[in-house]
Amino acid sequence: MSYHFATRTAGLRSSAIRDLLKVTEMSDMLSLAGGLPTPDSFPxxxxxxxxxxxxxxxxxxxxxxxxxxxxxxxxxxxxxxxxxxxxxxxxxxxxxxxxxxxxxxxxxxxxxxxxxxxxxxxxxxxxxxxxxxxxxxxxxxxxxxxxxxxxxxxxxxxxxxxxxxxxxxxxxxxxxxxxxxxxxxxxxxxxxxxxxxxxxxxxxxxxxxxxxxxxxxxxxxxxxxxxxxxxxxxxxxxxxxxxxxxxxxxxxxxxxxxxxxxxxxxxxxxxxxxxxxxxxxQPGWLDAQKARIVPMYRDRCVALADALEAALGDRISFHRPDGGMFLWTRFTDIPDTTALLQHALREGVAFVPGNAFTIDQVPDSKARFSYSTLSPAQLGAAVQRLARAVDAAS
Ligand SMILES: Cc1ncc(COP(=O)(O)O)c(C=O)c1O
The missing domain is CATH 3.40.640.10 (Type I PLP-dependent aspartate aminotransferase-like (Major domain))
Structure with missing residues (x-):
């Protein structure tokens, strides 16, 4: 059967992240791909x-x-x-x-x-x-x-x-x-x-x-x-x-x-x-909620950034964010992170390649890592898997 779709759908892309989440939900993957808030933060x-x-x-x-x-x-x-x-x-x-x-x-x-x-x-x-x-x-x-x-x-x-x-x-x-x-x-x-x-x-x-x-x-x-x-x-x-x-x-x-x-x-x-x-x-509620959850993200961000520096040294560069859920990185010897992703998925870790966040989607050396849902220990394990993928890809 064939259907007619409006012209405006022509350029409509599917979210690379949602597509990736389907893969990560199916296995014991450690996912740095999604940007979901940590469930421990829900009051x-x-x-x-x-x-x-x-x-x-x-x-x-x-x-x-x-x-x-x-x-x-x-x-x-x-x-x-x-x-x-x-x-x-x-x-x-x-x-x-x-x-x-x-x-x-x-x-x-x-x-x-x-x-x-x-x-x-x-x-x-x-x-x-x-x-x-x-x-x-x-x-x-x-x-x-x-x-x-x-x-x-x-x-x-x-x-x-x-x-x-x-x-x-x-x-x-x-x-x-x-x-x-x-x-x-x-x-x-x-x-x-x-x-x-x-x-x-x-x-x-x-x-x-x-x-x-x-x-x-x-x-x-x-x-x-x-x-x-x-x-x-x-x-x-x-x-x-x-x-x-x-x-x-x-x-x-x-x-x-x-x-x-x-x-x-x-x-x-x-x-x-x-x-x-x-x-x-409720008086003071929001301040108390922030005081409870912001340190969760801070600790995870530090854990991920420290682990990446320790495992990959100058093969990766990034600025540490002042807040939020994402670490944006550039690999110095991997020109195409979509290829790295395939190695990473085989190692059991997911991330989003940088070109997913561009209009033209040309592969590049960038990657987004979200630290929001994994514990500091899991983030360390995810980086070990990533380091193996980087070795395999370069
Ligand atoms: C920059 C940015 N804007 C908007 C949204 C959408 O947020 P909401 O859940 O309020 O629709 C997100 C969600 O990740 C986001 O990262």
Whole structure:
């Protein structure tokens, strides 16, 4: 049987990571491929208690249809958080939309902003899920390389001066996926200035900002200009299965996004929103949760980085991230990490080759290692397997 598919599906790639996860789930593989939060970070007891209380005390309201923008209790909490982070008042009405994870925010923004052929600026390497969400709307990607201080905003400035007019500039400023990089304060300010000068819309995707285990927090780009749609999520700090995230942006943009969300799913799960709002609103809860989980990621990051240095020495290079879940590496004597992956899978360890995070997907010497789900001891064992694969591949 043959079916007809819309032209927009032509470039739609499958996520290399999801494909790889299928392999890793089938065996005793040690996987450095996925980026799932560690299950020990999920506050199950608090969630169970609050779920019970909500159902018995609030009753039907928590499972009824609710507003497209999100339930007011949660939007109020978001407004309070970001009024201090953005150093300006964030309104409960008009500026905030609760989404089905940040991933839905990317999809909705692409739907309302991008016509085929419109220019979207993205870092390289880039978060694969954003590329997938955006490419369905057939943009032309203008790729700006990143380094250990984030997107090289100076290069964007040059291209803007030469006439580039993007519909959106997509950045992940904190503990980037996959590069682990944090955008410097100077580049944040510079990008905000460029947005003001050239009427750009910046999409600041910040799922990992709360998982900082080194260095000082930096202000979001949204604190320097209004021309930002800021995205974040409960996925990394509470649990991803609720699929609750949020976006904060200019009311003109948000009103179109709200219509697109109505068409997509009416609203995000009422129960998940009430539950999360009631858990995170408890005085001191979020600080205690961060204090409990951030050291888990710090210890794992150190374990992986130390093991890689000990086992591979100058055959691998990387910058240690200040937070998040990913270590981005370059192999000095392996030009194609897709070939290395085949050896690694035979040794029982998985990772994601660097080209999976590029628009053109040309094989390269880079690789993303996630330290989020394995224990420090397992990370050490995974690196031993990787070292054998490197010997076999080079
Ligand atoms: C940079 C980035 N943005 C967005 C997402 C999607 O997060 P959510 O679970 O909120 O949809 C992820 C998930 O890994 C991510 O790494």
């Amino acid at each position: 199950l007891a608090d969630l169970r208690r609050e779920a019970d209380r909500l159902l018995s005390e609030y009753g039907p309201r928590v499972v009824q249809y609710s507003a497209t923008d999100g339930v007011v209790e949660l939007r109020q909490w978001i407004a309070d958080q970001y009024t201090s982070e953005f150093a300006r008042p964030v309104a409960v009405e008009g500026e905030i939309i609760v989404t089905h994870g940040s991933q839905q925010a990317l999809d909705l923004l692409a739907k309302v902003l991008i016509d085929p052929g419109d220019v979207v600026v993205s870092e390289s390497p880039a978060y694969l899920g954003a590329v997938q969400a955006l490419e369905l709307f057939q943009p032309r990607f203008e790729v700006i390389p990143g380094d250990e201080h984030g997107m090289q905003v100076e290069l964007l400035a040059e291209r803007l001066a030469a006439g580039l007019r993007p519909r959106m500039v997509y950045v992940v400023p904190n503990f980037h996926n996959p590069s682990g990089a944090t955008m410097s304060l100077a580049r944040r300010r510079h990008l905000a200035d460029l947005a003001d000068q050239h009427d750009l819309l910046i999409v600041e995707d910040d799922p990992y900002g709360a998982i900082r285990f080194a260095g000082e927090p930096l202000p979001p780009i949204a604190s320097f200009t209004d021309r930002v749609v800021y995205l974040s999520t409960f996925s990394k700090i509470v649990a991803p299965g609720f699929r609750v995230g949020w976006m904060i942006g200019p009311p003109e943009v948000m009103s179109w996004v709200a219509r697109a969300k109505q068409a997509a799913d009416l609203h995000t799960s009422s129960f998940a929103q009430f539950l999360l709002a009631n858990v995170v609103q």
